Amino acid sequence: MAISVGTQAPDFTLKTQDEQDWKLSDHKGKNVVLLWYPLDWSPTCEGENCKISAEPLPGGDTVVVGISRDSTWSHKAWKASKGIRHDLLADPKLDVTAQYDLVHPAKFISHRATVVVDKTGKVAFSDVQESTGDERNWGPIHDVLAKLG
Template identity: 75%
Template sequence: MAIAVGSEAPDFTLKTQDEKEWKLSDHRGKNVVLLWYPLDWSPTCTKENCKISAEPVLAGDDTVVVGISRDSTWSHKAWKNAEKISHDLLADPMLQVTKQFGLEHPAVPFISQRATVIVDKQGKVAFCGIQESTGDERDWAPIQDALKAL
């Protein structure tokens, strides 16, 4: 079951594509958009991450956006460089953080669902949305509305 809106977001530390530690609590005071996606290099995941980089769909001075998947840091780095992705990509190879947020894929348990969690400036979950059809791009409007409401 996905994490509940209003609950405290579990703190976590994952490695970025550059092997740097990225810790959720280090971003308190900003809204953090956590974008889970199944796999680097796949068509829908590429389309979404490139869209975030090319268009201001989730832009804001007080907003941090990161992608999270089970892929390795080296895969993230190669994909980020090849596709010119501007935000950090976090590696969750054993799906530990994915499981903390209740976002493992029910039909394919070795990947995450395509999901979005917004953690507000105080560390609470302000939004949680799951794209039911993994192959479809997520609906950006509710995510943008949730960010505007913060």
């Protein structure tokens, strides 16, 4: 079961594709969309990350990041190759993924999941795709960001 709505989002620091530290608490005052996906270079993951780059999520105060177990160098190459505009965070040991209870039963990847953290640092939305091969449902994500403003 994924992290519950209304709880304080666990703070974390992960490396971006550029080897820079990315810390959740540095983004308080903005809505943060955490997009967990299984692996770089896979069709559904590519489609979703490219879609967000082409059609940004609503809200001027919205930060989007992708998170997977892939390395920073894989993220960097994939981002450049596909024109992805948001940061991609490396969680190679799935430590942060485990904090959010999003480790896939296969144990070597994350679920395809979305967590929206509001401007105060609380979880405003949490959803896990039943099938990791299916694209996430963007409607509820748009809805919650519209409500959060």
